[in-house]
Amino acid sequence: MRPRDPSTGLLWTFALGSVISTYILILIGGYVTTSDSGLGCGESWPLCSGAVFPALNNSAQLIEFSHRIFNFVVVFFVLGTALLAWTRFRPAKNVFLFSTASFIGLAAQVILGMVTVTTALNPIISDAHLGLASAILALVVVNAVMVHNLAAIPIKDSR
Numbered sequence: 001m002r003p004r005d006p007s008t009g010l011l012w013t014f015a016l017g018s019v020i021s022t023y024i025l026i027l028i029g030g031y032v033t034t035s036d037s038g039l040g041c042g043e044s045w046p047l048c049s050g051a052v053f054p055a056l057n058n059s060a061q062l063i064e065f066s067h068r069i070f071n072f073v074v075v076f077f078v079l080g081t082a083l084l085a086w087t088r089f090r091p092a093k094n095v096f097l098f099s100t101a102s103f104i105g106l107a108a109q110v111i112l113g114m115v116t117v118t119t120a121l122n123p124i125i126s127d128a129h130l131g132l133a134s135a136i137l138a139l140v141v142v143n144a145v146m147v148h149n150l151a152a153i154p155i156k157d158s159r
Helices: 006-034 058-089 093-118 123-150
Strands: none
Touching: 006 058, 006 123, 058 093, 058 123, 093 123
């Protein structure tokens, strides 16, 4: 369902893409964990066992690497939402705030993912990684709802 106001269409696309891609990334992360592929690339990050790409005959490497690569999809949507909020929708304070929080949370999550791998899947850090992922999902869902509701609220240009 798209917002009623066409001017928010691109923002809505990015916000919805943030929700869907974040959810898929969490599912992939769950598969990484349940398949015991968390150290498929070893403790090297961002490389995979010292290489840019994983060995195609190593399923654990492919599974872990898919989680790392899909992160770029999430970054695309979350950063796109934030850039639009910062440049075109600054007067919509809640969208601006939640877009910014989502982006900052995602940046922290990438760092925490690196720490998770480089500490050999320390359980406390791994749990924090999942907890932050859940918080980011909540942020992008709330933000998408607020973006969807923007069409009902006229945004005054601050120029």
